[in-house]
Amino acid sequence: MNAAGLEAARRELEVAGRTVESDVCNLASREAIEVAAARLLTGGPVDILVNNAGVVTGKSLLDATPAEIERTFDVNVLALLWTTRAFLPAMLARDRGHVVTIASAAGIAGAAKMTDYSASKHAAVGFDESLRLELRRRKSRVVTTVVCPFYINTGMFAGVRTRFPTILPILDAEWVTDEIIDAIRRDRLRLILPRVVRVTWIGRLLPVRAFDAIMEFIGINRSMDEFTGHPGH
DSSP, X not given: OOHHHHHHHHHHHOOTTOOXXXXXXXXXXXXXXXXXXXXXXTTOOOSEEEEOOOOOOOOOTTTSOHHXXXXXXXXXXXXXXXXXXXXXXXXXXXTOOEEEXXXXXXXXXXXXXXXXXXXXHXXXXXXXXXXXXXXXXXXXXXXXEEEEESOBTTTTTXXXXXXXXXXXXXXXXXXXXXXXXXXXXXXXXXXXXXXXXXXXXXXXXXOHHHHHHHHHHTTGGGTTTTOOOSTTO
């Protein structure tokens, strides 16, 4: 929705004779997505869809307003369905394409002040998994990739803290972008950053209280205590 930001990105990317276009679209609106997708598809089918938009309130369940919670799910969950429904048919018709879902480590393990965000990212992980299996049953060559990164220094999570930065660092946005592009090129089905986050699944085998104690010890459950987010948001 940031027209100025889109235009700046477009100018930055439009080098070496490439043509880059940008389009403002409110991804919290199914109607807006359908209109924008129809307009884009007049130029031909989409090869790669990257579902990257996301919002975070950074509030506890009782502090977040109903409108904020609904917006989280409109952008972080429902937009995945509407954009993919718009562009997947042409991919299936050509039997090639790639749907990339930017989820989060919060889609693997929750934390305090992330009830709506973590729930939405768990939904994103489930969306990718189910879509992948649907495509498998169709014997389609369309590929899906789900990305689950720890906090990234884009400003979206300004103020968050990590207790053990050597093990769980706040990730550099450009490095994460390079890793995602590499995963797309290699048709990787899942990308988790940093890799140590994978240990979470092993921790799930422990009793719940033991798992919670570990999350408390490594600081995950207090990582949002000083969250501020983007200024003015």
